[in-house]
Amino acid sequence: xxxxxxxxxxxxxxxxxxxxxxxxxxxxxxxxxxxxxxxxxxxxxxxxxxxxxxxxxxxxxxxxxxxxxxxxxxxxxxxxxxxxxxxxxxxxxxxxxxxxxxxxxxxxxxxxxxxxxxxxxxxxxxxxxxxxxxxxxxxxxxxxxxxxxxxxxxxxxxxxxxxxxxxxxxxxxxxxxxxxxxxxxxxxxxxxxxxxxxxxxxxxxxxxxxxxxxxxxxxxxxxxxxxxxxxxxxxxxxxxxxxxxxxxxxxxxxxxxxxxxxxxxxxxxxxxxxxxxxxxxxxxxxxxxxxxxxxxxxxxxxxxxxxxxxxxxxxxxxxxxxxxxxxxxxxxxxxxxxxxxxxxxxxxxxxxxxxxxxxxxxxxxxxxxxxxxxxxxxxxxxxxxxxxxxxxxxxxxxxxxxxxxxxxxxxxxxxxxxx
Amino acid sequence: xxxxxxxxxxxxxxxxxxxxxxxxxxxxxxxxxxxxxxxxxxxxxxxxxxxxxxxxxxxxxxxxxxxxxxxxxxxxxxxxxxxxxxxxxxxxxxxxxxxxxxxxxxxxxxxxxxxxxxxxxxxxxxxxxxxxxxxxxxxxxxxxxxxxxxxxxxxxxxxxxxxxxxxxxxxxxxxxxxxxxxxxxxxxxxxxxxxxxxxxxxxxxxxxxxxxxxxxxxxxx
Ligand SMILES: Nc1ncnc2c1ncn2[C@@H]1O[C@H](COP(=O)(O)OP(=O)(O)O)[C@@H](O)[C@H]1O
Ligand SMILES: [Mg+2]
Numbered sequence: 058x059x060x061x062x063x064x065x066x067x068x069x070x071x072x073x074x075x076x077x078x079x080x081x082x083x084x085x086x087x088x089x090x091x092x093x094x095x096x097x098x099x100x101x102x103x104x105x106x107x108x109x110x111x112x113x114x115x116x117x118x119x120x121x122x123x124x125x126x127x128x129x130x131x132x133x134x135x136x137x138x139x140x141x142x143x144x145x146x147x148x149x150x151x152x153x154x155x156x157x158x159x160x161x162x163x164x165x166x167x168x169x170x171x172x173x174x175x176x177x178x179x180x181x182x183x184x185x186x187x188x189x190x191x192x193x194x195x196x197x198x199x200x201x202x203x204x205x206x207x208x209x210x211x212x213x214x215x216x217x218x219x220x221x222x223x224x225x226x227x228x229x230x231x232x233x234x235x236x237x238x239x240x241x242x243x244x245x246x247x248x249x250x251x252x253x254x255x256x257x258x259x260x261x262x263x264x265x266x267x268x269x270x271x272x273x274x275x276x277x278x279x280x281x282x283x284x285x286x287x288x289x290x291x292x293x294x295x296x297x298x299x300x301x302x303x304x305x306x307x308x309x310x311x312x313x314x315x316x317x318x319x320x321x322x323x324x325x326x327x328x329x330x331x332x333x334x335x336x337x338x339x340x341x342x343x344x345x346x347x348x349x350x351x352x353x354x355x356x357x358x359x360x361x362x363x364x365x366x367x368x369x370x371x372x373x374x375x376x377x378x379x380x381x382x383x384x385x386x387x388x389x390x391x392x393x394x395x396x397x398x399x400x401x402x403x404x405x406x407x408x409x410x411x412x413x414x415x416x417x418x419x420x421x422x423x424x425x426x427x428x429x430x431x432x433x434x435x436x437x438x439x440x441x442x443x444x445x446x447x448x449x450x451x452x453x454x455x456x457x458x459x460x461x462x463x464x465x466x467x468x469x470x471x472x473x474x475x476x
Numbered sequence: 477x478x479x480x481x482x483x484x485x486x487x488x489x490x491x492x493x494x495x496x497x498x499x500x501x502x503x504x505x506x507x508x509x510x511x512x513x514x515x516x517x518x519x520x521x522x523x524x525x526x527x528x529x530x531x532x533x534x535x536x537x538x539x540x541x542x543x544x545x546x547x548x549x550x551x552x553x554x555x556x557x558x559x560x561x562x563x564x565x566x567x568x569x570x571x572x573x574x575x576x577x578x579x580x581x582x583x584x585x586x587x588x589x590x591x592x593x594x595x596x597x598x599x600x601x602x603x604x605x606x607x608x609x610x611x612x613x614x615x616x617x618x619x620x621x622x623x624x625x626x627x628x629x630x631x632x633x634x635x636x637x638x639x640x641x642x643x644x645x646x647x648x649x650x651x652x653x654x655x656x657x658x659x660x661x662x663x664x665x666x667x668x669x670x671x672x673x674x675x676x677x678x679x680x681x682x683x684x685x686x687x688x689x690x691x692x693x694x695x696x697x
Binding site for chain 2: 065384
């Protein structure tokens with residue numbers, strides 16, 4: 058396209074602002090809304106993903122409670138206590154198990170009676186003894202300072218801990234590296250070797266303190282009892298079938314009726330994850346649906362405006378033809394106009410909507426603005442560009458048909474139209 | 477020289493066939509200024525449109541200078557010939573409302589792919605010629621009827637056509653501005669252009685060199 062032709066097109070657009078604006082707005086709005094909706098959908102998805110804990114997604118957590126049925130002469134209402142030996146037993150019984158680890162809480166899972174102090178600062182947080190391999194399951198914990206607990210900590214029963222970011226903030230304030238400092242748990246002094254962030258329970262898993270199980274048992278006078286056992290099967294193993302067999306085996310070891318459904322509790326992360334994912338897949342589909350609806354509305358709008366505007370211009374087209382414009386030049390001019398408008402408007406829509414998503418992300422980072430179950434909205438730019446191209450093509454085709462017709466009617470006929 | 481021989485033209489509307497031109501014979505010399513008169517509906521505009529290649533005829537022969545215009549002239553060819561050889565002036569001016577006087581005048585040269593600068597330069601000269609050198613930037617709605625028609629005449633002249641065809645150019649003007657416009661036509665005629673004016677006013681016809689009277693689909697005189 059020559060500069061002169063472009064100027065001519067620009068000139069016509071500029072002199073017919075309302076028409077130009079209406080076309081432009083249709084395209085702009087279609088793209089703007091589509092990108093925004095897709096971005097919001099992605100934000101929801103990211104938000105959900107973030108609220109998952111840092112545990113390996115295929116992990117299963119087994120904990121114990123009271124029996125609800127009498128069994129082999131034992132009464133109901135008996136407290137079942139999982140033992141550290143159960144861990145070794147299961148590990149030997151099931152080759153399907155990839156990782157298995159024990160976890161024992163301090164207190165009765167209530168943290169109100171646990172006092173953590175550092176100098177003048179204090180707080181109440183959960184304290185857990187973490188057995189060997191435990192941190193292979195907490196794989197996705199994000200360490201801001203220091204390191205995880207390791208096999209040597211466990212083997213030597215070192216009095217060291219890793220603390221969640223919320224714990225560190227309470228005791229040391231923001232942005233302070235507490236590695237090497239001693240804190241007191243109910244008066245017992247332990248050394249911090251790591252600070253982690255865990256997104257689980259929307260970040261509340263970062264309000265925890267972990268200690269090697271061996272040291273934990275010694276320090277707090279615990280026996281071999283453990284609160285829960287975490288199991289991660291090898292890839293490709295059916296979680297549900299395996300969990301049933303494990304529970305059966307544990308019931309036998311602890312003399313629990315096979316029909317008792319309350320004595321042992323199973324939390325299968327894979328199942329939970331899938332349920333939540335399904336819900337949000339539904340929401341995502343809905344957003345797509347709405348976005349495509351907006352796009353369709355944009356398409357219909359552009360088509361209408363193009364058809365109307367070409368009709369409106371019949372007289373103009375007649376005059377141009379009388380002055381020597383060939384049919385092809387007429388079509389070319391109208392097509393260039395609609396392409397220019399849709400491209401620019403679509404581009405602006407794209408930039409503004411992507412910018413808006415970016416602004417939200419910037420505010421999240423800089424100001425700490427956060428919405429629940431919503432994080433880092435973003436859009437696949439390829440999808441956005443395809444949507445834009447669709448709109449542009451539709452605009453072009455919508456303009457092509459009537460302009461082709463208009464270019465074919467005789468100039469006398471066309472000039473007879475009221476302007 | 478322009479010559480028409482035995483030109484016939486029919487219109488078919490609502491399944492009724494209207495025989496408008498029934499064997500028109502006519503010749504106009506280069507540089508002549510003629511007027512065409514006739515009662516309303518006698519086919520003056522039809523004749524002018526055929527002369528101006530805006531419409532085709534059904535039967536006969538049309539010679540435009542060296543070029544024989546066949547009955548089935550293609551649209552593209554017609555557009556080219558119009559652009560090069562013929563300038564139009566209409567009763568209702570037919571200026572593009574969103575273009576200034578200068579840009580309206582310059583438009584035909586755009587379709588000759590002549591650059592903007594050259595276009596505007598020539599358009600300015602022609603607006604000067606028709607006495608509107610001061611109104612180049614005005615939009616059509618800021619001009620009087622007479623001024624609009626003078627802009628239209630300038631536009632008709634910008635391609636330096638062989639002839640200028642005007643269909644009732646003063647039909648929408650009062651007598652004072654009619655004189656202005658006719659003065660411009662005479663000025664243009666003096667530069668050697670062929671001018672054909674369709675009119676129903678005897679005053680206008682008397683200012684031309686020859687009167688062609690259209691009656692019953694034929695040239696009576
Ligand atoms: N496109 C057309 N379709 C049908 N009839 C037409 C058309 N154009 C003109 N006519 C008819 O042809 C006759 C001559 O029209 P026209 O040449 O405009 O007359 P004039 O200009 O002398 O008043 C009129 O009866 C008019 O109604
Ligand atoms: Mg007429």
